[in-house]
Each structure stands twice: as C-alpha cells, then as structure tokens.
Amino acid sequence: MPTTTIAPTIEEITPAWLSEALGRPVSTVTSTPVGTGQMAVCHRLTLDGGETLLAKLPAADPAYRAMVAGTYYSEVRFYAEIADTVAIRVPACSLAVGSPVTGDFTLLLEDLAPAEPGEQLAGCTPDQARDAVVNLAGLHGPRWCDPSLLDTDGFALSTPEEAALLSELLAPATETFIEGLGELVSPEDRDTLRAAVDVIERWALARTERFGLVHGDYRLDNMMFAPGGGVAALDWQTLSVGLPARDLSFFVGTSLGPGTRRATERDLVAAYHAALVGHGVTSYSLEECWDDYRFAMLQGPLISVFGCAYGTRTERGDRMFATMVARSCAAVRDLGTLALVR
Structure with a gap:
C-alpha cells in the first residue's frame, strides 16, 4: 500500500495532503458532496485549474466504520492490488489506502462525469x-x-x-x-x-x-x-x-x-x-x-x-x-x- 496517511474525513483532504497523495503540488481544493452516502460518503474534489477527482471516504460513525472495516478494506484492496490484474473498466484510482481494523480509508478516483x-x-x-x-x-x-x-x-x-x-x-x-x-x-x-x-x-x-x-x-x-x-x-x-x-x-x-x-x-x-x-x-x-x-x-x-x-x-x-x-x-x-x- 502507499504510505500516504489515511484521510477518513473531508476536512483532512487539504492541498498539503493531496500534494503528498498525488505526488505533485496542489495549491487549492474545494469539495462538493456527491450521492446519499448511506454506507460511505463521496465528495467531488476540484483542484487547481478545474481538475476534478472523487474522494470516497468512510461513514462518520467510528463504531459503524469498525463494524464494516472488512467490507471497506475489500474495496481498498481491489484498487490497490487487483484492478491492474483484470480488464474490467473501473474508475482510475490515484490513491487507495485503508485500515482493515478501524475501517478508516481513502480512495481518490477518476471523476467519470458526464457518465x-x-x-x-x-x-x-x-x-x-x-x-x-x-x-x-x-x-x-x-x-x-x-x-x-x-x-x-x-x-x-x-x-x-x-x-x-x-x-x-x-x-x-x-x-x-x-x-x-x-x-x-x-x-x-x-x-x-x-x-x-x-x-x-x-x-x-x-x-x-x-x-x-x-x-x-x-x-x-x-x-x-x-x-x-x-x-x-x-x-x-x-x-x-x-x-x-x-x-x-x-x-x-x-x-x-x-x-x-x-x-x-x-x-x-x-x-x-x-x-x-x-x-x-x-x-x-x-x-x-x-x-x-x-x-x-x-x-x-x-x-x-x-x-x-x-x-x-x-x-x-x-x-x-x-x-x-x-x-x-x-x-x-x-x-x-x-x-x-x-
């Protein structure tokens, strides 16, 4: 897994954090919630120059996160270890980090709009x-x-x-x-x-x-x-x-x-x-x-x-x-x- 620190909340996804996660300078970022977020939450991130990414993050409740930690980690592992070994079309993943114990995770995914x-x-x-x-x-x-x-x-x-x-x-x-x-x-x-x-x-x-x-x-x-x-x-x-x-x-x-x-x-x-x-x-x-x-x-x-x-x-x-x-x-x-x- 990458060594980037997990950012389980949108407040932790700052320009400095993104610069480390993406391996390039990011000076500004704004976020907009996407979807209803019943099991996890998703935000559209707008970076310098209008570039967009989606950030998928765990639910806010730590007890719930811990309860479904294995489920969350399954998705992290798919993007980190398995996606490159198969040919199914999925969003390109810039970052996949997570904990199988606490349920904290961060996925940075391709924004597929206008799909x-x-x-x-x-x-x-x-x-x-x-x-x-x-x-x-x-x-x-x-x-x-x-x-x-x-x-x-x-x-x-x-x-x-x-x-x-x-x-x-x-x-x-x-x-x-x-x-x-x-x-x-x-x-x-x-x-x-x-x-x-x-x-x-x-x-x-x-x-x-x-x-x-x-x-x-x-x-x-x-x-x-x-x-x-x-x-x-x-x-x-x-x-x-x-x-x-x-x-x-x-x-x-x-x-x-x-x-x-x-x-x-x-x-x-x-x-x-x-x-x-x-x-x-x-x-x-x-x-x-x-x-x-x-x-x-x-x-x-x-x-x-x-x-x-x-x-x-x-x-x-x-x-x-x-x-x-x-x-x-x-x-x-x-x-x-x-x-x-x-």
Whole structure:
C-alpha cells in the first residue's frame, strides 16, 4: 500500500495532503458532496485549474466504520492490488489506502462525469446490458480459474459449514422479506423464494471447478454509463471468489424486465462468452456458459432478500428489491434453475 496517511474525513483532504497523495503540488481544493452516502460518503474534489477527482471516504460513525472495516478494506484492496490484474473498466484510482481494523480509508478516483449512474428500478436497454456483460468478462476472464486467487487472504470457495450457515440465515431472511414487503411480492414469487431456500446449500457448494473473481453486487446502481456507450463498474466491497456466472445472472436477471430478458438473454450470454474467449479463456463452451447462467440465477433472489432483510428499509429500497426479486424469480422459473440444482 502507499504510505500516504489515511484521510477518513473531508476536512483532512487539504492541498498539503493531496500534494503528498498525488505526488505533485496542489495549491487549492474545494469539495462538493456527491450521492446519499448511506454506507460511505463521496465528495467531488476540484483542484487547481478545474481538475476534478472523487474522494470516497468512510461513514462518520467510528463504531459503524469498525463494524464494516472488512467490507471497506475489500474495496481498498481491489484498487490497490487487483484492478491492474483484470480488464474490467473501473474508475482510475490515484490513491487507495485503508485500515482493515478501524475501517478508516481513502480512495481518490477518476471523476467519470458526464457518465451517469444506472437506475435499478427503471432497468436498462439491451445495448447497455451488452456493454455491461462485455465489461464483466474483463473481470472474470483474465484470472479465470487462477489458483493464486485461492492463496489470497480472504478469498476462498464456500465450505460446507459456510453453505449450511447460508441456508440457516436465508430461511428467516426470506420470511422477513415476504412479510415486510407484503403485496409487493406476488404469491408466485413467494413460492419461488421459499423453494430457493430448500436448495441454496447445495447451490452454494456446486460447480467449484470453475471459479474466478466475483463482484457480488454487479447491478445497475453500481455502474456508470457514458453518453456515447461504455460502462464502468463501481463499489467493490463485496468482492469474492466463486462461480463467475453468478455476476452475469445477477446482472441480467435483475436489470431487464422478463419480456426484454427473454428476447435478449441468449445474445447477451453469447456476447459475454465471446469476450471471455477474447481474454484467453479456453475449454469453456458457449453451451457450458449458458448452463452456468441458468444455474447461477439464484444469485438474484439471494442478494435481493439479504439486502432488504438486513439493510435499512426505505420506500425506494422496498420497491427496488421487490422489482429485482420479481425479475429474477421470473428468470429462475423460465430457465428451470431449481431443477438444475436439485
């Protein structure tokens, strides 16, 4: 890691601090808050001559910072150690420093304006979906089945104990989700969610012969779309190792309405697969990729249920998670995902 002192608050990001962090003189800096800052806070920094950067910093509460220190540090480590080893488009990073103990961290990232964030509730166009899945292949392809990933601290495939715990936690979370969202969840989707609980332990342990880096929350709200095309992925707090198709299924299954998904998913999976091949992945056919896509579709209900059940409830959040579940549960049924796991 760089030796620059961590600046966990915006007040500590002074011209003198930036001069050390960037390795060049900075004489002035102004800051403007960006976004809502529920888990972390973000500020746009304007430096000499109008240059802009984004500073991503921890939440103000020290107790909360300590509680999510590992999550924060995962993103710091991605930019400091992993981003240069993969080909996915992300904001260029000028500085990534943090503490895995206190949760203090500072990221200085490229300002992607005029790119705009995706909108989970509205969904995206087929062209945007294609850009997103091709970009995703840049995360998975370069380190496909790379054994050194499993030697990296904090990265490991699911163990039987972890899979059992996942199943144990998902059952009450599913009932909390169904009860809390009420009529926003259709009877058909309730049945699909409960059926997913019955197979999630087997699902979590399956197909370990194919593994790679998994973003874990690759969805529209965590992406920036450029006006002329192209996408960059944000928010690397949930990075792990697992079946790569989980990211693919999660994105397609939660980002497109059922009709659009049915009409485009074959082409999207083919575009993703072709990009994987372009990154050097071999001995992985399009048919295997399609089968993994079908199998991995439980990622959508899984992440959505946990995100809603254990997160801070908001009106928009409820509608967003209900929409993600409706879209991904429809995909689970259309693709026969549960039968693949049983």
